[in-house]
Amino acid sequence: MTAVGQGMVMNPDWVKFAEGKAEGKIALNIAVSDAEQLAIPQKLWRVIEETTGWFNIR
Numbered sequence: 001m002t003a004v005g006q007g008m009v010m011n012p013d014w015v016k017f018a019e020g021k022a023e024g025k026i027a028l029n030i031a032v033s034d035a036e037q038l039a040i041p042q043k044l045w046r047v048i049e050e051t052t053g054w055f056n057i058r
Contacts, residue, residue: 006055009048012038029056 008014016022
């Protein structure tokens with residue numbers, strides 16, 4: 001469940017990717033500048049930054 005949740009945070013269209021209906025590349029990394037576009041709450045972003053190895057932050 002954690003792996004799916006992580007994928008969905010970085011790729012809001014994750015279900016479409018899983019079904020083969022999405023175009024483009026699946027994001028494997030995340031940046032501070034992505035947080036607003038992905039609507040990641042500030043509290044969750046702090047946890048992502050503080051939890052080493054959970055997300056690949058670029």
